[in-house]
Amino acid sequence: MFDQEKIAALLKKHFKRSLWVYHANAGSCNGCDIEEVNAFTPYYDAERFGLKLVGSPRHADVLLVSGPVTRQALPRLKELYDAVPNPKLVIACGSCAVGGGVWFDTYHTMGGLDKVLPVDFFIPGCPPRPEAILWGIAVAMGLVDKKVEPYNYQENTADKPMDNI
């Protein structure tokens, strides 16, 4: 469960100045990957917030994952997670990583990152734009406020007449 206060406290305590990010593709179509890499280009300039892409999970503070986690990608993803030193953050980026997306109940995927790893932060979108990725990380870092509050949707089935079915 996403706990913004816990993450903000963790960031303040352990990652005061910068967050080094390792990006992992866990079966994504590459749409999310392109936007993630785009967010770190000079045009969007994520480094002004102290965010930096690194080439090794051993140098990272954050594991940024895209894709619904295919069964083939799962063993390598777990190895990557173990290689990131503690304390670490895990961010699910894109609708596939957030909840499986269109693949949520297919036989060859795990149906989302939180089925296999403890996820601290979710950035939805198919794919999320670089602005959304930066905004999401900025919310987690406590730099900006959330735009909307989360809620659980409950369908009102009482209004549906059964005799029409």
Ligand code: SF4
């Ligand atoms: S969320 Fe959309 S863009 Fe991202 S990996 Fe899934 S299908 Fe591709």
